[in-house]
Amino acid sequence: MEIPYTASARPDTGLYNAKLGIWLFLASEVMLFGGLFSGYLFLRLGAEDGYWPHGLLNVPVGTGNTAVLILSSVTIVLTWANLKMRNFALAQRYLLATILCGVLFLVVKLAYEYPQKFQHFGAFIKKDAAHEYEAYLGNEHLKERGMPPRYEISGHLEAVEVSLTGDKAALVTLAEEHGLEVVEPPAGEHGHALMVEGKADREKPADQKKGVSPALAEKIAKVPGVKIEAFEVALDPANADPKNPDNDRPHFLYRHATDKVALLHAKDVQWASSFAPKHSSYFAVYFTITGLHGLHVLAGVLVMVYFYFFGIEIYRKNPEHQANRIEVVGLFWHFVDLIWIFVFPIFYLL
Amino acid sequence: MSDTHATETLPGATPVHDHSHDAEHVAKHVKGYLVIGGVLIFLTFVTVWLSYVNFDELIGGHGWNFIIAMIVATFKVSLVGAIFMHLKGEKWTIWRFLLFTAFFVAGLFLLTLLNWGDPIFGTRHSTH
Numbered sequence: 001m002e003i004p005y006t007a008s009a010r011p012d013t014g015l016y017n018a019k020l021g022i023w024l025f026l027a028s029e030v031m032l033f034g035g036l037f038s039g040y041l042f043l044r045l046g047a048e049d050g051y052w053p054h055g056l057l058n059v060p061v062g063t064g065n066t067a068v069l070i071l072s073s074v075t076i077v078l079t080w081a082n083l084k085m086r087n088f089a090l091a092q093r094y095l096l097a098t099i100l101c102g103v104l105f106l107v108v109k110l111a112y113e114y115p116q117k118f119q120h121f122g123a124f125i126k127k128d129a130a131h132e133y134e135a136y137l138g139n140e141h142l143k144e145r146g147m148p149p150r151y152e153i154s155g156h157l158e159a160v161e162v163s164l165t166g167d168k169a170a171l172v173t174l175a176e177e178h179g180l181e182v183v184e185p186p187a188g189e190h191g192h193a194l195m196v197e198g199k200a201d202r203e204k205p206a207d208q209k210k211g212v213s214p215a216l217a218e219k220i221a222k223v224p225g226v227k228i229e230a231f232e233v234a235l236d237p238a239n240a241d242p243k244n245p246d247n248d249r250p251h252f253l254y255r256h257a258t259d260k261v262a263l264l265h266a267k268d269v270q271w272a273s274s275f276a277p278k279h280s281s282y283f284a285v286y287f288t289i290t291g292l293h294g295l296h297v298l299a300g301v302l303v304m305v306y307f308y309f310f311g312i313e314i315y316r317k318n319p320e321h322q323a324n325r326i327e328v329v330g331l332f333w334h335f336v337d338l339i340w341i342f343v344f345p346i347f348y349l350l
Numbered sequence: 351m352s353d354t355h356a357t358e359t360l361p362g363a364t365p366v367h368d369h370s371h372d373a374e375h376v377a378k379h380v381k382g383y384l385v386i387g388g389v390l391i392f393l394t395f396v397t398v399w400l401s402y403v404n405f406d407e408l409i410g411g412h413g414w415n416f417i418i419a420m421i422v423a424t425f426k427v428s429l430v431g432a433i434f435m436h437l438k439g440e441k442w443t444i445w446r447f448l449l450f451t452a453f454f455v456a457g458l459f460l461l462t463l464l465n466w467g468d469p470i471f472g473t474r475h476s477t478h
Contacts, residue, residue: 013441013443014441014443015441015443015444019444020443020444023444023447023448024447027447027448027450027451030451030455031451031454031455031458034454034455034458034459035458037459038458038459038461038462039462041459041462041463042462042465045465045466046465059398063394063395063398066394067391067394070387070390070391070394071387071391073387073390073430073434074383074384074386074387074434077383077434078380078383081376081377081379081380081383084372084373084376085373085376085377086373146407249404330434330435331435334430334431334434334435335435337430338427338430338431341423341426341427341430342420342423342427344394344397344423345397345401345419345420345422345423346416346419349397349398349401349419350401350415350416350419
């Protein structure tokens with residue numbers, strides 16, 4: 001059965017059917033993302049001072065990805081325009097450029113941005129212990145500046161110190177499975193029984209230390225008879241130099257953890273994890289919205305790949321039909337871009 | 351006016367536009383698309399730059415950075431909608447969909463914001 005009104009307008013609506021359909025679909029998408037943004041607003045407005053993080057995302061990369069999506073919006077509209085002008089070859093080139101932009105966006109997100117977060121460590125210090133970590137939190141300074149306090153200390157987890165009441169073997173096995181070693185702390189240091197750290201990390205310069213992934217630290221804590229006593233963290237710049245006004249609203253240029261190492265006692269830590277969804281409301285809503293947005297990018301790319309390889313048949317039969325199909329996928333693609341235009345400032349910049 | 355390539359034989363089908371007129375019309379807009387793309391990328395950098403400025407300190411009060419960033423984002427989204435999505439000059443049917451959607455989305459946000467006036471127990475608002 002032939003689908004009606006694919007190239008020509010239906011008399012009663014004045015629109016070809018797919019256009020009406022895509023706009024109804026986009027209306028439902030607005031409700032879907034609207035619900036999530038509304039959830040974001042609820043969580044953000046409800047977050048206690050100091051518990052809505054700033055500057056944990058890589059702004060130059062986010063800015064680049066925003067530009068890539070905007071560029072892809074231009075190329076998809078040029079694809080449509082060239083089909084309208086019956087320049088199929090040029091339209092194909094613009095369509096390919098759009099696909100490549102979509103793929104680039106996803107690669108950056110999935111292969112670079114997300115994995116980086118799962119390796120980064122953050123610990124919220126209990127309020128009543130915050131004064132002991134003033135050198136890393138800088139709350140006196142923030143107070144003078146009329147800014148909300150900071151309770152999180154973040155960076156690269158270099159080692160965990162543990163005390164042992166049970167068998168050491170299980171701990172050693174777990175550590176070795178992940179390329180770590182269990183060692184005695186250096187004489188006179190800290191006083192806990194054992195340290196788990198990357199193999200030969202002590203001989204390595206700070207930026208080459210393997211350290212302990214935050215997820216593994218959680219596994220270590222679950223080994224029977226093992227208790228984490230402290231975390232050794234190579235600090236992010238905001239915690240290494242918290243009184244520097246540049247770090248008041250720590251943001252943007254991605255900076256590697258510094259050489260400065262802080263010892264965080266587990267008894268003073270309210271909550272510690274990688275920058276995974278469970279880290280905070282912020283990351284929970286960040287991963288939910290960007291994850292769903294990423295699925296939309298993927299869907300758009302798949303449809304465009306299909307049109308790239310199989311669009312010629314429809315074009316030969318009726319070029320206007322193919323132009324309309326590209327217009328419809330273009331409307332979806334612009335919507336994806338439009339969502340990102342809101343996502344970028346609220347998560348990366350504010 | 352006829353769509354010379356149309357394969358449709360369904361009764362009542364009417365061409366959307368005359369093709370030659372269409373192509374001419376579209377060709378005129380190509381430069382505009384490029385300009386709008388450039389403006390959108392430029393505004394992205396403006397958004398980043400604005401976030402370095404502490405507007406709360408400059409203006410006084412709270413949340414100014416958020417409000418200003420949202421104004422810029424809304425402007426960018428309007429450009430995408432009006433130009434790239436062809437909402438400028440689009441049929442009233444589509445606009446009606448969007449007006450209904452805007453109404454319901456506003457309702458969603460309103461429900462969230464009602465929590466300020468009548469807080470949910472256990473949230474931070476209920477303790478203030």
